[in-house]
Structures are given as structure tokens and as C-alpha cells.
Amino acid sequence: MEELRKLSNSSELNKIYRRNGKVGVVTSGGAFNYVMDAVQRNDLNVDVFKVTLTHPFPDELLLEFIKDLDSVAVVEEVDPIMEKEVLSILGRNGIQMAVHGKLDQTLPMIYEYTPNIVMEMLETVLNQKIPKNQPSNSDLSIPERPPTLCPGCPHRSVYYTVKDAVNSMGLNDVIYPTDIGCYTLGITSPYDAADYLLSMGSSIGTSCGFSKATKQNVVCFIGDSTFFHAGIPPLINAVHNKDRFVLVILDNRTTAMTGGQPNPGLPVDGMGWEAPEVSIDAIVEATGVKYLRKINPMNIKKSKETFIEALEFDGVAVVISQHPCMLTKGRRSSKAELEVKQEKCDECAVCLEKLACTAIYKDDEGKVRIDTKLCNGCNVCVQVCPERAIGVKK
Ligand code: SF4
Ligand code: SF4
Incomplete structure (x- = not known):
């Protein structure tokens, strides 16, 4: 780490852009673009330190950057990691200087940034008005385009069938935890099958909680990649703690949302080389799940029968829905339209x-x-x- 710290301080990836102002901005990633747009378009007297190699933080470069400044702002997405680094480096070096960012609430702790959020922050720090971006006045009528599952997507069939099964059983208070992947689009109408999403693998862990804390039926969804990544420990908890819910593992044989990368369930690794295929069924069986069924989601009748059976099961019921993603499977080969x-x-x-x-x-x-x-x-x-x-x- 010490060697890397030296590299971070000498790396050309960490750049200082001088405009000889008294205020400086430390920034990184996409937020850098918003900062530079605001600075260049409004000809602001603001120095910018773009940190690309952020860990270990380039402490000596920071000291060089702030030496003629009166205050500094840190513009970074998500948590105030660099901001705490800056405060700690200033503290260690006995330097008194205002540091603006998320911790002093000059920037919001929530939301992703926009150019206007960054400009509002600069307005406060510089104490000067900065014109914001305005929505276009175009009178073009552009149709709404909500995000949607692809035509022929196997997830659509699963959501359609689960809802059909739930309705035919007269259940009206089902909880639908979901996870991270294309299938999060189950949140959209008419499926309405994603009540919340917390983090990778959380659909199963939170289902355990709802199963204990409520009498409601719980049907949770997780993709094959997410299951391998973070779904196995909570499934073990669910079985061991005698929870009761339906877990639908949406095995579309890829990591579709991020562009079709392989996962351990495929006989190929990230480099495209042959690799051992890890079986989801074998993992589920090994946890001690007593109800495990596999469906082809494109067979609507059989899928519905399986979901009804799973909803009636008193314990953890796992349904593996297996059908390749339409994008990786390729377009239809049949000429029949x-x-x-x-x-x-x-x-x-x-x-x-x-x-x-x-x-x-x-x-x-x-x-x-x-x-x-x-x-x-x-x-x-x-x-x-x-x-x-x-x-x-x-
Ligand atoms: S057959 Fe074509 S139109 Fe019908 S559900 Fe599948 S993709 Fe949609
Ligand atoms: S009858 Fe069939 S094709 Fe016509 S609207 Fe109803 S589901 Fe669609």
C-alpha cells in the first residue's frame, strides 16, 4: 500500500487543473464532468483536482493542490469517502481549511448528481450566482418510453404466470422482494411484482424476515448470477430457520443486465475459456430445500401449476425458471411469423x-x-x- 501511495502521488491519472482561484474542487469519476462543465461554461475561478487513482489517496498531491486555496469542496458520487480522506490529511498536517461536501450538507447525501446539483453547490461555496441548465422549450411531442422487458423475455412469462397463480388462489397480500438484474423490471405495470430492492442477494434474506414477521405469502425473485454472488448464505439461513416463502431463481444463463457476461452456472469463464459448470439445483438441494422444481417459463400451464404448488408448500419452496435470455439466445430461427x-x-x-x-x-x-x-x-x-x-x- 505504501508503494501504491507513492504511485498515486506521481501518477498522471491524478491531475490538477489550475485556474488560480481561491476555491478548489476535489472530484472523481462522472462527477468530474459536471464540475468541469460548470467551471468552463461559466468561466469560474475554481481549481480542480481530478483523482482517478483514489486508493491509496494521493495525499502529497492534495497538499500541493490546496497550498494557495482558502477552501475546498469534494464532489464524489455515493458515500463521502474522498471527503473523509481530505479531512484526515488536513487534520494530520494541522491545516485549518473549510471542506465542503456531503458531510457539511453542501451536497446532498442522496441522489446521483446532476450538473445543476453541482452548480448549486458551487454557488454556495463561491457565493455567486451561476445560471442553471434549463429544460428545452421544444414543443416536439415525444412519447413516454418506460423501461421494459424485451419481447419474448422469459422473465415476462414468469411474472405473468406468478400473478395468474396468485390471483387464481385468491391471495391478495403477497410480498414480492426482488433483486438486481433485468428482472427488477418486474416493478413495472402490469406485473407489479417487485415491492422493494435493497442490495445484491437481499431478496432472500429479507424474505426470511417477512416470513417470520408476517403471515403474508412471500414470493421473491433472484437471477442466476445474483444467486451465485450473494443468494446462497441467505438460502441456508432460510432452510435452517424453517422459513416459509417461494424463491424463484430466474436462470437465464447469463448476466443479462450488464451485457451478457458468463456466471459460474455456465461452462465458460469470463475469458471465454472452458470452465466447470456449477449447478444451481445441486446447491439448492444441498441446503436441504424440500420443494425444488424446474420450469420452462415459456410453458404457461405447467409453470402456473408449479407456482400454485409452491405457494401451498409449508416451507422454503424453490422454483428454478430456466430459459436463456432472448438477447444471448439470438433471434428466432423459424421463418414462421x-x-x-x-x-x-x-x-x-x-x-x-x-x-x-x-x-x-x-x-x-x-x-x-x-x-x-x-x-x-x-x-x-x-x-x-x-x-x-x-x-x-x-
Ligand atoms: S410470440 Fe412474439 S408477440 Fe407473442 S409474446 Fe412472444 S415475442 Fe411477444
Ligand atoms: S383476443 Fe387474444 S389477441 Fe385479441 S386482445 Fe385478447 S388476448 Fe389479444
Whole structure:
């Protein structure tokens, strides 16, 4: 660490930008861009210290940076880590200087920064008005584009089926803990299957708590990568403490949200080399779970039957939903295209409003259609349509 500290003090990655002001900003990462935008656009007399190698903190460079300054502000995302480093270095060197940031509440402890948040902070520190960014006055009508699961995504089928199972059992007070991954989008309507999200692996640990503290049914969701990363210890706790909830492991054979990296459940490592495949089933069985089922989420009838059984089970019930992510699986290979047979469709909107696949839409005449360019051919809409109105285009 001592060797690295020397490197940090001499590294070209840690840069000082002088404008010969009396106020300096220590910053890092994305926040640096907001600081530089504010300083350059408004021609502010503010020196900037961009710290890229942040640990060990470049203490000597900091002392060099502040030597002609009256005060310093620290602009960093999330927790005030560098701010505490700066305070500690000043303290160790007996230097009296105001340090602004999250700890003195010049910057908010919550939210990610925006240019305007950083400019408001600079306004306070410099005691001068700085014009903020204003929303554009454009009168372009831009449609809302809420984040959504891909057409043919296996998570959509799971959410649709879990909700269908819950409704058919007349359960109306189910708690849905969720975790970190694409499947967090279960929070969106019409699924509404993500009541909260805390941190990696927390869906299972918090389910243990709810199972003990309430009489409500709990159905929690975790992806395969997150399960390997942080889901195993809480599952052991759940079994050992005789908790009662349904755990759905959404095994889509990838780490989809961050771009499709492999996880230990795949026979390939991060370098693309062959690697031993770790079995989720074997891990779950080894914890002593007494109810373990595997489903293909694209089979709606069987999945629903399994979820009903799991909800009735008195203990920890684990359902592994296994189907590859549509992005890694690749687009459909079959040439068969689906369409809505207009003579059969009664516009009940189950496909549009309950399944809510983004490849299904209403045309200008109000007719329900399938956008064949978006459709991935998962056939789930074919199974959920009560009128059997969706089929292969002739
Ligand atoms: S679910 Fe079937 S009947 Fe209902 S709107 Fe969709 S295509 Fe038409
Ligand atoms: S088959 Fe149906 S549910 Fe699947 S992607 Fe196509 S339109 Fe969506």
C-alpha cells in the first residue's frame, strides 16, 4: 500500500487543473464532468483536482493542490469517502481549511448528481450566482418510453404466470422482494411484482424476515448470477430457520443486465475459456430445500401449476425458471411469423395489458397486431390468448 501511495502521488491519472482561484474542487469519476462543465461554461475561478487513482489517496498531491486555496469542496458520487480522506490529511498536517461536501450538507447525501446539483453547490461555496441548465422549450411531442422487458423475455412469462397463480388462489397480500438484474423490471405495470430492492442477494434474506414477521405469502425473485454472488448464505439461513416463502431463481444463463457476461452456472469463464459448470439445483438441494422444481417459463400451464404448488408448500419452496435470455439466445430461427386473427380477436386485451409484450400493439383502427420485426416467437401470447386468436401467419 505504501508503494501504491507513492504511485498515486506521481501518477498522471491524478491531475490538477489550475485556474488560480481561491476555491478548489476535489472530484472523481462522472462527477468530474459536471464540475468541469460548470467551471468552463461559466468561466469560474475554481481549481480542480481530478483523482482517478483514489486508493491509496494521493495525499502529497492534495497538499500541493490546496497550498494557495482558502477552501475546498469534494464532489464524489455515493458515500463521502474522498471527503473523509481530505479531512484526515488536513487534520494530520494541522491545516485549518473549510471542506465542503456531503458531510457539511453542501451536497446532498442522496441522489446521483446532476450538473445543476453541482452548480448549486458551487454557488454556495463561491457565493455567486451561476445560471442553471434549463429544460428545452421544444414543443416536439415525444412519447413516454418506460423501461421494459424485451419481447419474448422469459422473465415476462414468469411474472405473468406468478400473478395468474396468485390471483387464481385468491391471495391478495403477497410480498414480492426482488433483486438486481433485468428482472427488477418486474416493478413495472402490469406485473407489479417487485415491492422493494435493497442490495445484491437481499431478496432472500429479507424474505426470511417477512416470513417470520408476517403471515403474508412471500414470493421473491433472484437471477442466476445474483444467486451465485450473494443468494446462497441467505438460502441456508432460510432452510435452517424453517422459513416459509417461494424463491424463484430466474436462470437465464447469463448476466443479462450488464451485457451478457458468463456466471459460474455456465461452462465458460469470463475469458471465454472452458470452465466447470456449477449447478444451481445441486446447491439448492444441498441446503436441504424440500420443494425444488424446474420450469420452462415459456410453458404457461405447467409453470402456473408449479407456482400454485409452491405457494401451498409449508416451507422454503424453490422454483428454478430456466430459459436463456432472448438477447444471448439470438433471434428466432423459424421463418414462421405470428399474427392476430382478427375474426377471432375480441379485443379483450389480455395480450396487451396482462402479458404486455412490447411486440403487440393496437393499430390506428384499434386492431390488435403483432409487430413481426420485434416478435421473438416465444409463443407465450399464443398460450395466454383466451380466444385462441394468435397463430402462425398463413
Ligand atoms: S388476448 Fe387474444 S383476443 Fe385478447 S386482445 Fe389479444 S389477441 Fe385479441
Ligand atoms: S410470440 Fe407473442 S409474446 Fe412472444 S415475442 Fe412474439 S408477440 Fe411477444
